[in-house]
Amino acid sequence: MTTYGLLIDYEYCTGCQSCEVTCKEEHEYPVGKWGIRVLDDGPWEIEPKRFNWNKIPVPTDLCDLCADRASVGREPMCVHHCLANVITYGAVEELAGKMNGKSKQVLFVPQFKPYEAKGPFTHDPSKGLRKAKHVEVVENASAERMAAHRGDARVDEV
Amino acid sequence: MSLKSKATPAIKLDTLSSVNDLGKPWRYVDEDTGSTVTRTSVWSPPGCHPVGCGLKLHVNDEGKLIRVEGDENHPVTQGRLCPRCIALKDYVYNPDRIIHPMKRAKEDRGQADKWEQITWDEALDIIEERYRTITGEYGRESMVIFTGTGREGGTMAPFATMTFCTPNFCYSQSGYACYTPRLAACAYITGIPYPELDYAAGLPGRYDDPEYEVPEVIVLWGKEPLPSNPDGLFGHAVIDLMRRGSRLISIDPRANWLSTRADYHLRLRPGTDVALGLAMINIIITEGLYDHDFVEYWTYGFEALAERAAEMSPERAAEICGIDVEDIYGAARMYANAKPASILWGLAVDQKTNGMQNGQVIVDLMSITGNIDRPGGQVVGDINSGLNEGGFGFDKGVGPELAQKMIGIKEYPGYCNLILNSHADLTLQCMETDEPYPLRMGMYTGNNLLACTSAEPKRWHDAILRSLDFCIAFDCFMTPSAQATCDIFLPLATVAEREGTTWAEYGAAPLYCGFMNQAIDEGECRSDLELAFLLGKRLNPHMWEEYETVQDFINHLRLGRQFDFEELRKEVVIQQNVQYFKYETGDLRRDGQLGFNTPSGRIELYSSAFAQFGDDPLPYYEEPHFGPVSTPELMEEYPFVLTTGARTYAFFHSEHRQIAYLRELNPDPRVEVNPAVAARLGIADGQWCEVFNHVGSCVQKAKVTDTVDERTIHAQHGWWFPEEDGSEPNLYGTFRSNINNLIPNFHFGKIGFGAPFKSMICNIRPLKESYDTDMSVVWDKFGKLV
Numbered sequence: 001m002t003t004y005g006l007l008i009d010y011e012y013c014t015g016c017q018s019c020e021v022t023c024k025e026e027h028e029y030p031v032g033k034w035g036i037r038v039l040d041d042g043p044w045e046i047e048p049k050r051f052n053w054n055k056i057p058v059p060t061d062l063c064d065l066c067a068d069r070a071s072v073g074r075e076p077m078c079v080h081h082c083l084a085n086v087i088t089y090g091a092v093e094e095l096a097g098k099m100n101g102k103s104k105q106v107l108f109v110p111q112f113k114p115y116e117a118k119g120p121f122t123h124d125p126s127k128g129l130r131k132a133k134h135v136e137v138v139e140n141a142s143a144e145r146m147a148a149h150r151g152d153a154r155v156d157e158v
Numbered sequence: 159m160s161l162k163s164k165a166t167p168a169i170k171l172d173t174l175s176s177v178n179d180l181g182k183p184w185r186y187v188d189e190d191t192g193s194t195v196t197r198t199s200v201w202s203p204p205g206c207h208p209v210g211c212g213l214k215l216h217v218n219d220e221g222k223l224i225r226v227e228g229d230e231n232h233p234v235t236q237g238r239l240c241p242r243c244i245a246l247k248d249y250v251y252n253p254d255r256i257i258h259p260m261k262r263a264k265e266d267r268g269q270a271d272k273w274e275q276i277t278w279d280e281a282l283d284i285i286e287e288r289y290r291t292i293t294g295e296y297g298r299e300s301m302v303i304f305t306g307t308g309r310e311g312g313t314m315a316p317f318a319t320m321t322f323c324t325p326n327f328c329y330s331q332s333g334y335a336c337y338t339p340r341l342a343a344c345a346y347i348t349g350i351p352y353p354e355l356d357y358a359a360g361l362p363g364r365y366d367d368p369e370y371e372v373p374e375v376i377v378l379w380g381k382e383p384l385p386s387n388p389d390g391l392f393g394h395a396v397i398d399l400m401r402r403g404s405r406l407i408s409i410d411p412r413a414n415w416l417s418t419r420a421d422y423h424l425r426l427r428p429g430t431d432v433a434l435g436l437a438m439i440n441i442i443i444t445e446g447l448y449d450h451d452f453v454e455y456w457t458y459g460f461e462a463l464a465e466r467a468a469e470m471s472p473e474r475a476a477e478i479c480g481i482d483v484e485d486i487y488g489a490a491r492m493y494a495n496a497k498p499a500s501i502l503w504g505l506a507v508d509q510k511t512n513g514m515q516n517g518q519v520i521v522d523l524m525s526i527t528g529n530i531d532r533p534g535g536q537v538v539g540d541i542n543s544g545l546n547e548g549g550f551g552f553d554k555g556v557g558p559e560l561a562q563k564m565i566g567i568k569e570y571p572g573y574c575n576l577i578l579n580s581h582a583d584l585t586l587q588c589m590e591t592d593e594p595y596p597l598r599m600g601m602y603t604g605n606n607l608l609a610c611t612s613a614e615p616k617r618w619h620d621a622i623l624r625s626l627d628f629c630i631a632f633d634c635f636m637t638p639s640a641q642a643t644c645d646i647f648l649p650l651a652t653v654a655e656r657e658g659t660t661w662a663e664y665g666a667a668p669l670y671c672g673f674m675n676q677a678i679d680e681g682e683c684r685s686d687l688e689l690a691f692l693l694g695k696r697l698n699p700h701m702w703e704e705y706e707t708v709q710d711f712i713n714h715l716r717l718g719r720q721f722d723f724e725e726l727r728k729e730v731v732i733q734q735n736v737q738y739f740k741y742e743t744g745d746l747r748r749d750g751q752l753g754f755n756t757p758s759g760r761i762e763l764y765s766s767a768f769a770q771f772g773d774d775p776l777p778y779y780e781e782p783h784f785g786p787v788s789t790p791e792l793m794e795e796y797p798f799v800l801t802t803g804a805r806t807y808a809f810f811h812s813e814h815r816q817i818a819y820l821r822e823l824n825p826d827p828r829v830e831v832n833p834a835v836a837a838r839l840g841i842a843d844g845q846w847c848e849v850f851n852h853v854g855s856c857v858q859k860a861k862v863t864d865t866v867d868e869r870t871i872h873a874q875h876g877w878w879f880p881e882e883d884g885s886e887p888n889l890y891g892t893f894r895s896n897i898n899n900l901i902p903n904f905h906f907g908k909i910g911f912g913a914p915f916k917s918m919i920c921n922i923r924p925l926k927e928s929y930d931t932d933m934s935v936v937w938d939k940f941g942k943l944v
Contacts, residue, residue: 012397012400015415016240016384016394017807018238020823021823022239025226025248025819030937031818031934031937043418043863044864049423051413053418055415073176073177080173080227083393083397084394085172085173085238
């Protein structure tokens with residue numbers, strides 16, 4: 001099965017947050033929930049007069065890559081509305097090729113609701129097959145005084 | 159105006175899927191959802207400048223707007239959209255939106271629960287009765303219209319000239335410190351209304367058009383165009399150009415995303431720009447880097463300018479501005495050596511006392527480097543371009559006699575005559591004193607002055623309540639201004655509910671014209687154009703006889719009767735025809751001669767218009783009225799220079815605070831403080847602080863950041879809290895966090911323009927209290943759409 005992702009050219013991400021808002025509109029996520037977030041690293045000075053300031057959109061665990069739109073061949077809404085046009089949607093093999101020779105890019109393969117994606121817990125019946133053996137157990141006189149097993153000389157004070 | 163006959167097919171962005179809506183007509187049925195899609199190119203409201211971004215409005219069978227998408231058919235925006243229009247649905251169907259007319263007794267002003275819903279007929283009856291009574295007693299000049307910025311209502315001069323027939327159309331910001339000072343400087347010197355960065359917006363092939371050249375250098379002067387699309391520029395065109403190789407110079411006290419990408423970032427002391435500009439001119443002339451032929455053939459007063467600039471050595475400018483002299487040399491040489499090069503000038507140019515001179519040095523720089531009217535330089539309109547509504551209906555509706563009563567026309571003719579506005583500060587004074595005559599009736603069009611536009615807002619509040627017997631609000635939401643001072647509230651239609659045109663950048667440059675196509679009806683809302691028509695027919699029918707429908711009015715006001723709205727709307731966006739080097743063809747002058755539309759026919763580096771209005775014909779540096787040089791005695795108490803009003807993506811000025819998805823991006827008013835200052839004063843990141851000076855104070859939440867240096871504080875503007883109690887005295891908390899409490903009126907320049915919104919002084923102290931917005935309250939109140 002093809003794996004899809006978002007290729008972000010963060011050289012030009014200006015932090016406009018169109019991706020954040022359009023994602024919320026598309027999925028009706030309430031205040032406090034997001035499908036993508038723009039992380040903000042900076043500004044901090046690398047050297048006098050030169051700042052590091054990178055804005056990086058990161059899909060969250062509520063990003064489904066706009067599955068409904070993808071099913072009719074359209075790009076996710078964050079891609080559509082991005083003011084700086086820095087997000088590309090596609091198959092990761094194809095997107096990885098676009099990373100060649102162009103710096104400041106990052107490729108995300110999000111997972112929508114990872115807990116749910118893992119499915120409910122089910123026990124594997126092939127595991128843990130060893131059964132307890134029946135043996136006679138006798139009383140343990142040496143355990144009269146319980147103490148922490150410490151290597152120093154003050155054990156008695158515990 | 160010169161439009162192409164049809165829409166140009168948009169160039170597809172690489173990121174857009176092969177399944178898309180390119181080539182779709184202005185209205186169509188979406189195959190996937192069955193909804194009806196209307197393509198439109200929008201202005202306002204919600205507030206924005208006339209950028210005319212392309213929208214696809216999806217409407218279901220019940221006539222409800224269910225989806226908003228950027229229209230990939232738009233030649234400039236190409237489907238891209240900012241958060242404010244992405245959240246349009248939340249604005250249209252916000253539970254706090256007002257969609258019916260309301261009235262309230264004058265004695266109940268300031269009481270939020272006293273409004274009563276009425277019919278349009280009753281509203282019009284009340285307005286007509288009050289208008290006839292008040293103007294009968296005091297004359298038509300007793301009516302004032304307070305206009306805001308950006309939105310169509312802010313420039314709808316026909317409200318004054320044709321609907322109410324009053325000379326007092328008033329942008330209520332001190333010194334009209336927004337856009338017009340730059341416009342005036344440019345018009346005085348060159349006869350051209352606005353010299354825009356050429357981003358190929360009118361060329362069919364856009365950046366790859368054979369006529370176009372990518373600017374080698376873009377100078378961002380007091381402008382950060384990305385969050386706000388200022389003056390109607392699609393801000394992210396700068397990003398498009400950076401991808402194509404443009405390099406940046408940023409002149410800005412604050413660090414912003416673009417400045418951190420610039421080759422030179424000149425972080426000058428706020429308000430000292432003219433010293434820097436003069437030094438750059440000095441360097442460019444001294445080193446012979448100017449365009450010798452252009453200067454010789456097309457400019458007037460070069461020697462005088464050279465002499466004046468020689469008085470400002472780069473070393474002296476470096477000291478005044480507080481920046482390294484090598485950076486002034488470097489930036490001046492980089493700009494002058496680049497061919498073509500373009501300067502984007504911003505609001506900061508206007509928001510200082512000698513803003514006119516700041517505009518002047520910038521236009522001079524554009525001129526001596528030969529970048530005016532050159533591909534990839536400054537794209538400029540021909541003699542027929544520019545704000546067409548400025549004088550529309552003025553001669554007939556106001557007339558020469560009443561025009562002489564415009565407040566401020568005698569004191570500041572260069573201000574009042576240029577934009578046919580009453581002078582903001584003198585209008586305030588008039589309401590305080592009834593001099594030169596009483597103002598008794600008012601109306602707000604696209605203006606929320608108590609929260610946003612006006613300096614010393616409490617003073618405006620008291621003056622309006624003192625003087626106006628009757629006041630009308632026309633908006634989408636209740637505002638603190640309307641709540642405090644109005645007696646009638648009329649509901650304003652959003653872009654989804656209206657028709658009209660969007661001349662990008664007010665038509666000042668040859669870019670494109672968009673058409674607003676109505677997709678839905680909501681309540682009983684009206685557009686600015688509709689209300690001007692409707693009220694005008696009632697109050698001054700002689701002005702409206704020639705219009706049977708609103709579209710007749712649109713065809714005249716917006717399309718000069720050269721085109722028919724009904725025909726062109728189907729094209730949605732049409733590019734204008736672009737022509738360069740028009741000074742060589744006679745298209746810049748009313749008389750058709752070669753050259754520029756100035757008395758000398760050349761670009762007047764030595765400006766006769768400046769002289770005519772009582773100012774120096776040459777640019778000169780003037781210290782900000784407040785600061786370490788002008789008021790050293792105040793600096794111990796107020797040691798920081800205060801700049802205000804940097805734009806955010808979340809809001810258009812004072813709008814959008816009740817749009818939960820947008821408020822979430824910026825829940826509280828933020829004041830930026832340098833980390834070293836914060837450490838010294840004991841301010842933690844996120845701590846609420848009082849910002850104060852000798853004029854006033856407010857509280858905002860500290861953002862400890864390197865975006866400001868140690869001598870500068872920056873504070874957000876336009877704050878109020880629609881989730882709070884709207885009644886007096888709280889008024890949605892608008893005076894609590896309003897940074898304009900600290901900005902005085904009456905600090906403009908000689909012609910009457912400019913104000914210290916970006917060059918005041920202040921101090922800051924940490925508070926124990928927290929005023930944090932509870933977003934769950936905002937969500938509960940505004941999140942459920944109706």
